[in-house]
Amino acid sequence: MEGQRGLSLAFAFGSALLFCNVGSTIVIQYTKNPDGSFDYDKISVVVVTELAKLFISTILFTKAVVYPGKDGPPTTKFNLDLFMRMSVPGLCYALSNVLTYSAVQLLGSTLFQLFNNMKIVLTAILFRMIIKRSLTVLQWGCMVLLALSMCIASDSGCPSIDNLPTSTKPSSTGSSYDNTVAVDQEKKDGHLMYGFVIMVTISITASLAGVYNEFLLKNNKEHPMMQNMMLYTWTVIFCFWQYSDTYQRISGEDKLNRNVDINDVFRGFTPAVWISIFLHAIYGQIVSLTFLYCDNIVKVYANSVAVIVSAGMEYVMFDTALSANMVMGGMITAISTYVYYSDPKMLLRSDTSIFGAPKESTNV
Numbered sequence: 001m002e003g004q005r006g007l008s009l010a011f012a013f014g015s016a017l018l019f020c021n022v023g024s025t026i027v028i029q030y031t032k033n034p035d036g037s038f039d040y041d042k043i044s045v046v047v048v049t050e051l052a053k054l055f056i057s058t059i060l061f062t063k064a065v066v067y068p069g070k071d072g073p074p075t076t077k078f079n080l081d082l083f084m085r086m087s088v089p090g091l092c093y094a095l096s097n098v099l100t101y102s103a104v105q106l107l108g109s110t111l112f113q114l115f116n117n118m119k120i121v122l123t124a125i126l127f128r129m130i131i132k133r134s135l136t137v138l139q140w141g142c143m144v145l146l147a148l149s150m151c152i153a154s155d156s157g158c159p160s161i162d163n164l165p166t167s168t169k170p171s172s173t174g175s176s177y178d179n180t181v182a183v184d185q186e187k188k189d190g191h192l193m194y195g196f197v198i199m200v201t202i203s204i205t206a207s208l209a210g211v212y213n214e215f216l217l218k219n220n221k222e223h224p225m226m227q228n229m230m231l232y233t234w235t236v237i238f239c240f241w242q243y244s245d246t247y248q249r250i251s252g253e254d255k256l257n258r259n260v261d262i263n264d265v266f267r268g269f270t271p272a273v274w275i276s277i278f279l280h281a282i283y284g285q286i287v288s289l290t291f292l293y294c295d296n297i298v299k300v301y302a303n304s305v306a307v308i309v310s311a312g313m314e315y316v317m318f319d320t321a322l323s324a325n326m327v328m329g330g331m332i333t334a335i336s337t338y339v340y341y342s343d344p345k346m347l348l349r350s351d352t353s354i355f356g357a358p359k360e361s362t363n364v
Contacts, residue, residue: 153329
């Protein structure tokens with residue numbers, strides 16, 4: 001992706017990814033209850049979303065066959081080798097989604113968001129190793145700066161481990177209380193270490209899925225929507241496996257507590273939920289086109305900018321808190337984005353092209 005055309009494509013696809021990402025985030029926030037819960041089952045939403053992605057990619061591929069472009073209709077011959085290769089990103093995506101629930105439970109939302117930024121640098125590393133495309137030293141610095149900006153934005157000022165067991169101080173102090181505190185601290189340390197290992201796994205699998213998916217899209221002649229159909233077939237299979245496995249381990253009482261019936265998958269699916277599913281499904285198609293015509297880095301930057309824009313939109317629409325860390329992280333993100341996609345020659349220009357030559361000082 002070189003030159004002005006590459007920059008234009010990056011801006012176009014990045015804007016489309018940003019719109020879908022921010023839009024779905026706002027809609028999900030709208031569907032949230034005052035206590036933070038949802039009237040629908042999140043696993044059901046994930047399954048339906050993957051089915052929607054498969055359906056839309058099938059429609060788009062059928063359209064390409066029925067109404068071919070100037071290059072003629074795409075081949076409809078099934079490529080078994082490519083289908084099996086697509087199981088790799090499909091499995092990685094599914095594994096990342098499954099482990100996310102465990103990571104949030106062990107670490108809490110703050111530390112999860114903090115550790116989740118490992119994906120930015122890992123994506124750049126795998127991009128270099130698999131796609132074999134080099135970055136400039138300045139661009140590597142921008143990637144590190146982007147990760148730093150996301151760490152600042154996700155830091156609420158006092159990162160803590162949520163949802164971990166805490167002890168209540170008894171009426172009398174002594175060795176019993178000290179032992180209880182020690183045991184609780186040991187549990188927290190264990191959860192932190194286990195959660196960190198899970199986050200490393202999530203970062204590797206999610207980054208590998210994106211980069212390997214880009215590699216397959218750019219190195220196969222099949223229509224991108226055909227490749228999407230193969231990918232989403234695998235994600236649907238893995239999601240259904242996760243769905244069935246989850247409900248086999250849930251008792252009838254837990255089902256009632258979760259406000260979901262196994263025979264009523266669409267309970268709580270309001271129009272807003274369907275809009276969120278549609279935006280996620282369209283987002284999946286745009287991601288594949290971004291990988292084909294641009295690269296993973298565009299998606300990384302679009303997702304990072306979406307975090308900042310979503311926070312600003314939620315502040316305006318839902319009156320949620322907007323921290324100084326989020327504003328500072330947004331400023332650093334903007335600087336990183338500008339420098340990464342700017343012409344190096346322009347960055348090395350003298351400031352005289354902007355401010356003019358400095359006037360000679362005169363002695364008074």
